[in-house]
Amino acid sequence: MLYALTDYYNRLLVFMDTGGAVLWLIAGLTFVMWLLVIERYWYFRYALGQEIDEVLACWQSRPEHTSWRASSIRRLLISRVSLNIRHNMAMIKTLVALCPLLGLLGTVTGMIDVFNVLAVSGGGDARAMAGGVSRATIPTMAGMVAALSGVFAHTWLERIAQREAALLEDHLTRTADGSGS
DSSP states (O other): OHHHHHHHHHHHHHHHHHHOHHHHHHHHHHHHHHHHHHHHHHIIIIIHHHHHHHHHHHHHTSSOSSSHHHHHHHHHHHHHHHHHHHTTHHHHHHHHHHHHHHHHHHHHHHHHHHHHHHHHHTTOOHHHHHHHHHHHHHHHHHHHHHHHHHHHHHHHHHHHHHHHHHHHHHHSOOOSSSOOO
16 A cells, blocks of 8 residues: 555656646645635535524624614624635635646746757757657646636535525514514
């Protein structure tokens, strides 16, 4: 088992080296993006329910729910939870957008390697040119794969965020009898 893990690790290092320095940047960016996605999932799964319960308890403890002051407090409570719901969502979206751009940077740096080989050898060293082509295509592929996975995750999280914010607004009803729901 340890041998298999070592073998996989060595293959990963060879792959990363083939893709060049930009591939390491894409890997780091993807790691951070997925950490944020996991953090949001954890928040929606475990922390949001408790936060909503606290807000509902605060709202229901109010003696009245129809005055201008009550309406302002309702908006404040919804706003606070909505900010927490939307936390890190813009960062995830930004990281998703950066992935293909870094892939494009890898394409450019790889093609520079190809042109450098052409300039030095006159086009006779196909093996060296193949290394440059690998440096051009692997980061592009990695950037697109990372961006696609991030788009799916962000869309899923965005849908959850919108649903939870709408449900909170529905739960914080304004009633004339003071019951709150």
